[in-house]
Amino acid sequence: MTQRSFTIRVPATSANIGPGFDVVGLSLSLYLTLKVTITPPTATSPARPPTLTYSGEGADEVPLDAYKNLTTRVALYVLRCHDITRFPANLSIHVDNEIPFGRGLGSSGAAVIAGVLLGNELGELNLSQSRMLDFALMVERHPDNVTAALVGGFVGSYLRELDHAATEAASVPLSEVLPEYPPDACEEWGLNPPQPPFGIGHFVRFGWSSCISAVAIIPRFELSTAKAREVLPLEYSRKDLVSIYALIFSSALIFVQVFNLQRLAVLTTALAQEPPDPELIYEAMKDRIHQPYRKTLIPGLPEVTSNITPDTHPGLLGICLSGAGPTILALATGGYEAIAEDARKIFREKGIEVDWKVLTVTGGTSLEHH
Numbered sequence: 001m002t003q004r005s006f007t008i009r010v011p012a013t014s015a016n017i018g019p020g021f022d023v024v025g026l027s028l029s030l031y032l033t034l035k036v037t038i039t040p041p042t043a044t045s046p047a048r049p050p051t052l053t054y055s056g057e058g059a060d061e062v063p064l065d066a067y068k069n070l071t072t073r074v075a076l077y078v079l080r081c082h083d084i085t086r087f088p089a090n091l092s093i094h095v096d097n098e099i100p101f102g103r104g105l106g107s108s109g110a111a112v113i114a115g116v117l118l119g120n121e122l123g124e125l126n127l128s129q130s131r132m133l134d135f136a137l138m139v140e141r142h143p144d145n146v147t148a149a150l151v152g153g154f155v156g157s158y159l160r161e162l163d164h165a166a167t168e169a170a171s172v173p174l175s176e177v178l179p180e181y182p183p184d185a186c187e188e189w190g191l192n193p194p195q196p197p198f199g200i201g202h203f204v205r206f207g208w209s210s211c212i213s214a215v216a217i218i219p220r221f222e223l224s225t226a227k228a229r230e231v232l233p234l235e236y237s238r239k240d241l242v243s244i245y246a247l248i249f250s251s252a253l254i255f256v257q258v259f260n261l262q263r264l265a266v267l268t269t270a271l272a273q274e275p276p277d278p279e280l281i282y283e284a285m286k287d288r289i290h291q292p293y294r295k296t297l298i299p300g301l302p303e304v305t306s307n308i309t310p311d312t313h314p315g316l317l318g319i320c321l322s323g324a325g326p327t328i329l330a331l332a333t334g335g336y337e338a339i340a341e342d343a344r345k346i347f348r349e350k351g352i353e354v355d356w357k358v359l360t361v362t363g364g365t366s367l368e369h370h
Contacts, residue, residue, distance in 0.1 A: 003038065003039050003040065004037070004038045005035075005036060005038070005369075006036050006367060006368060006369045006370060007033065007034065007367070008033070008034040008036070008114055008365065009032070009365065009367075010031065010032045010033075010110040010113050010114045010117075010149050010365045011027040011031055011148075011149055011152065011362050011363075011364065012027070012028045012030035012032075012098070012105045012106050012107070012149075012359075013105065013106030013109055013110070013148040013149050013323075014026045014028060014104070014105060014106065014148075014214070014322040015104075015106065015142075015144040015148070015322070016144070016287070016320065016321065017154075017320060018263065018267065018284070018286060018287045018291075019263040019264040019267065019284070019285070019287045019288075020144075020264050020267070021287070021290050022142055022143075022144055023144060023156055023157065023158070024154070024156045024157075024264070025144035025145050025147055025149075025154075025155055025157070026153075026154050026155075027153060027361060027363070027364060028359040028361065028362060029360045029361075030098040030099045030105065030357070030359065031098050032095065032096075032098070032099055032110040032114055033095070033097075033098075034071070034093055034094070034095050034114055035093070035094045035096075036091070036092070036093050036118065036121070037091075037092045038088050039090040040090065041089050041090055047089035048089065048090055049087075050066040050087045050091040050092070050093065051091070051093070052064045052065070052066055052069055052072060052094075052095070053093070053094045053095070054094075054095045055094070055096045055097070056095075056096045056098055057098060057099055057101060058097055058100075058101045058107070059097070062095075062097075070108065070111045070112065070115065071095070071114045071118065072093070072115065072118070073115065073178050074112050074114075074115025074116055074118075074119065074135075074136075074178065075115045075116070075119035075122060076119065076190070077119065077135070077138075077178060077190075078115070078116055078118075078123070078125070078127075078135050080190070080191060080192070081193060081195050081196070082123055082125055084122075087122065093118075095114075100327075102222030103218050103219075103322075103325075103327045104322040104323035104325045104326060104327040105216065105327055106145040106149060106323065108140065109136075109140055109145030109148075110145075110149050112139050112146055113132075113146055113149045116135045116136050117365060117367060121367065129151065130198075130199065133147065133150055133200070133201045134196040134197070134198060134199070134200045134201065136201075137159065137196070137200045138194070138196040138200075141159075143157040143201045143203070146201075147203045149365060150364050151203065151205065151364045152362060152363035152364030152365075153205050153208060153363070153364070154205065154206045154207070154208045154268075154271060155203050155204065155206065156204050156206060156268065157201055157202065157204075158201070158202055158203075159201055160200065160202050178190070206268045206271070206272060207269075207271070207272025208271055208272055208361050209271060209273060209275070209276050211274070211275065212276060212317065212331055212332070212361070213333070213358055213359065214330070214331055214332075214358070214359045214361065215329070215331075215332055215336050215339050215340050215356060215357075215358055215359075216322065216327055216329055216357045216358075217327065217328040217329075217339075217340055217347075217354050217356045218326075218354055218356060219300075219326040219327070219347060219352050219353070219354050220352070220354065220355065221326060221352070259286075260287060260288055260289050263283070263284040263285070263286060266284040267281065267285060270284055275333075278310035278316065278318075279310065281317040281318045281331065282309060282310050282316070282317060282318045282319075285317075285318030285319065285320050287320065291305070291320065294324070294325055297325065297326070299347075299350035299352060300346050300347045300352060301321065301325070303346045304319065304328055305319050305328070308330065313338055313339050313342070314334070314335050315332045315333050315334030315335030315336070315339070316330060316331075316335060316339055317331045317332055317333065318330070318331050319331070330343075336358045340356035343356070
C-alpha cells in the first residue's frame, strides 16, 4: 500500500435569502479545507490513531479528538454504514477554516459535508452525489445549507417523504446517528448506526447573474440556529408554511404564506436576469416568516434592512438575514464598501462591531488527489 493524500474543499453557505425559509441556499467563497494524508505503517513507523489539527476560525474551540469532532464523526458514520468500523491507520487531517462559527454562514453544514466526503474517500466508496446528500441529511435535517455546500450555486431543495422507512429515518434521534461520546470514547462506540434511506433530499439549481456579489456583514457575536428558531412563533407550522400543500389556518397565515411564496417565485428568476433589476429584487427579498421575529436577537437588523436600499446605495439589489443570523447578506453589483460601512455605523449605534467581506457565488465541494 502506498501513501495517499487528498484535499477536500467545502464552501460556506447562506440560507433563506429572504423569503426562502428552509428552502433555498447559496454557496459563498469562504472555505473549510481538509488536507488528508494516509501513510502505511512500517517497521520504523508503526500504526497510530488518527491525528487532527486545526487552523483558522474556531481553532481554539474545535475538538481535536477524532471521536468528538463533528467532521470526523460524520466520516466514521459513513464508513460504519459500509461495514468499515475504523479509520485507516496513520491518518492525518489538517483542517483550515475560513467560515465563522455561529454567524449564519453554514459552518456546521460545511463540517457535515466535509465529513461525508471524507468518509467516502477514506472508504473508497464511490458514492453518488445523491447518496452523499442522503448521509448529510441524516445529520443535518434542513437541506438548504448542506445542499448548497455540496452542489454549489443558488439552489432550492426539499425533503421527500418517500415511504414509511424514510419517514421513520427522519425521526431517528441525532444521538443515534452521531452518538454522544463519553470522556473515555474509543473505536468501539457507535458501531451500528442507522442507515439512511435512498433519495431523502431533492434539489434544483437556479440561474445566477455573474455580476452579482454578496456583501457579508458579520457582527462579532455568535447566534446558534437553535436559539434563532426558538423565537419563531408556534401558531403556524413551519414545515407546512413552505409547502405547496400548506394548511391554511387563518387570514393572517394566508397573508404571510402568500407574501413569501410570491416573492420567492419572483426571486429565483430575478437573480438570474441580465442586468439584474434592483427594484424587483429588493422587494422580492423581503420576508414575513422569520426575520421579523429574529430582530430581537440581532440589534440593528431592522434598521439595516430598511435604511440601506437601492435608492440610498447604488449597486444594492437586496438585503436579508443570512440563515439564522446574525450575519446580514447584501446582494449587489457595486458600491460594496458604502453598503458595508453604513451598516457598520448602524450596528455601532447599537454597541455592536462588525466585520465585512465581499464574497462571490461559487461552485460546490471539490476533491483533489495529490
